[in-house]
Amino acid sequence: MHRAANLFKLFTQASTRRNVFQKVVSSYSRIFQNGYSGSRGLLWLSGAVTVLASTAVLNQRKLSLESAHQPFKVEDNLPSKTQDKEESISLPGALNSRKPSDVVESCFKELLSLGLGERITREEHELETHGSDISFHDKVLPDIVIYPQDTTEVSNILSICNKYKMPVVAYGGATSLEGHILPVRGGVVLDFSNMKRILRVNLQDMDVTVEPGISWNELNDYLRTYGLFFPPDPGAGASIGGMVATSCGGTNAVKYGTMKENVLSLKVVLADGRVIHTRQRVRKSSAGYDLTHLFIGSEGTLGIVTEAVLKLHPIPESHGVAMCYFDEIEDATSAVIDVVRASIDCGRIELMDDLMVKAVNKSEGLHLEEKPVLLFELAGSTHAVNEQMEKILRITKNHKGQNFEYATEPEKREELWRARKDALWSAYSLRPDCELWTTDVCVPVSRLSEMIHYTKEDLRKTKIVAPLIAHAGDGNFHLVMLVKPNDKEEMKMVKAFNDRLVKRALSMEGTCTGEHGIGEGKREYLVTELGKEAVELMRTIKQSFDPNGILNPGKIFMPKENLEN
Known part of the structure; x- marks a missing residue:
């Protein structure tokens, strides 16, 4: 069930030898940026962890390498390869502490009825893996980890979690830097490593439809044969879902823009389990509100992205x-x-x-x-x-x-x-x-x-x-x-x-974050940057989409009680 990124993260967290850590991470970054995704990247990483584990403290855990990486999948129908105070409304889930154990147990039992098998777990090593990231923020363990495999499962899971007002946090490449993926109220973490299929490539239109778990490295490795690429390039291993959530950029942003300029449409599961498409697969549309860009940069607080249609560009001569x-x-x-x-x-x-x-x-x-x-x-x-x-x-x-x-x-x-x-x-x-x-x-x-x-x-x-x-x-x-x-x-x-x-x-008329996002780390600056009225409007939007406050609570907005104190 573990993916290479999870093993890598566990290893680095456990290591007390930072010189060893630096060498592992630097090599890992080069491998994926040079296109060595899938089995080749895993082979190197598995070897590195095996050799270096003897030099690190592994926190009393054994790391299994047998099923470390779920490779991305390509659907059969694809073409073959050639500081102001803020007076705000209350958001229930964002202000509550962790759910009582009996509520967690009841929710878990109902989730088991979905037939998820081994893809739902409460094992300690899974909770540990999904309770931290590579940022400086403190570890917080979830109560349940689920590996969904399609939109229908995500919809059913959210429907049950909403019933119990159980927090839900989406988990991709675990490369975020402001605590976005930390389950600060406990609850359910959805790990999208089983949802990394390339669903459709439109060569003439130069777009691609993908699931959220695939990384930009893996996607570009596949697209290279067609002479196309997807420009946003944040840290190696970042997943498309996480990139949408933070509206990331990367080194190519000066020419090609950020995720906001490179996403055409999204399929999103709302907090109550409803599924929506934000727009059609066209390059421009004046039909209604721009829901696509509302979800981009929302850090998983308004809905869970399960598909994305992305713009592609020709590889230059x-x-x-x-x-x-x-x-x-x-x-x-x-x-x-x-x-x-x-x-x-x-x-x-x-x-x-x-x-x-x-x-x-x-x-x-x-x-x-x-x-x-x-x-x-x-x-x-x-x-x-x-x-x-x-x-x-x-x-x-x-x-x-x-x-x-x-x-x-x-x-x-x-x-x-x-x-x-x-x-x-x-x-x-x-x-x-x-x-x-x-x-x-x-x-x-x-x-x-x-x-x-x-x-x-x-x-x-x-x-x-x-x-x-x-x-x-x-x-x-x-x-x-x-x-x-x-x-x-x-x-x-x-x-x-x-x-x-x-x-x-x-x-200087700037922003507190150009591409990392708000997460936990930059919440206190949002009102100063945008003003109380703008942030209040954001809270109203959040309440409209997620009245029970279950989606990634504790992110973007400061808790009301902190602001008043």
Whole structure:
């Protein structure tokens, strides 16, 4: 029943050797980003866990590798391969504590009547697996774990859970960073690893219908044969369902947009078990309210997505990757603004600060200059790529850019891009005995230089170790803060810094989160960002869709009693 991602997460949680953890995660990320999904990825991961388990503490649990991964399935009909206070309405489920044991037992017995067999469980190791994620938030165990296999089962499950007012949390790739998948009120976790089929590919229309459990890596591995791809590219292993829930972006967002720009329609199961389609499979429609975009970014609080129709794009003829160093990060961000204004069709514009480059060098044995660095990727015809890369060279030189490197050959491109791919987990090398607290904010591109300047000043004053990485083309940046969770003073200092970071972004007309989502970690900033009236309207929408408050309670909105106190 366990999937590779679950085994991987359990291993990393159990490990007390962070240098080992970093190597496992970094390699795991590279494997999936290079397309080694399914059995090949599992084979490597199984071997890695087997070899490295002897060096880690496994928390008194044995990890079974025999059925670690449910491969995605392709339907037979597919073509063959070639801080204001908020006065709010009450949301029942969001404010209640865990359900009493007798209610859980009654709900469990009725769920058993659905004939789920071994796909419903209350075993301790399953609850442990589904009670935490890779974020800094505390573990919270669910009461029941279910592996549904189709929309009908999800509908029946929600109908029963709604009857007992039992919380329900959707669980995908477990890669979220703000506690989205944590069952903070207990209840039922729906693990979608058995729902990862590709249901339909429309080659002429360039769209695909998938179930929520498939990862973007697996989907693109399949689509490559048809010369198509799905652009959003968050962390390796992220599932389509989770990507819809958080409206994620990734490195391709500057050219192709986020999930909001790449989802055509959804099939959604509502809290009471009703099933809806948000719209038809067309590129544009003026028919009624835009329900599709209402569910995108709702973090599983309004309904459970069981199918998604996604836009596809042709794989470009040619790619080019360039790297350029700067003495000052402000020069790099100024260069980005001019590149964007020059209408250069960049697929990716990524920024790493000197500390992140140092981490990558230390972790991966690279020899990059430890200065702020910009990475660009262009895609299109060979002529267009070369022509636009010349423009980027001229612009970066005008902003004191140094040692401009450019490659179109696959091996050299991969070498230049390697530093960016390995950046996140390489941060462990700076403080191997610490944990990662990753946060993101986004500001208008015109304010990015100012935002980063004041943030770096804050980091220097507090001496917090936090390398920076940015999707610079759209003003979104991440800080990877290395902290000791058991050091209360350090945690207090980092939390205060994160609070200042968010408020600084909001003061610059930005957002508390560009792509990670609200979850638990950013709830307190929503009213400040959007205003009481807007958040109150969101609560009203939530109550309309989910009057019993069973869908992912405790996320997005602050509990009313916290706000009043």
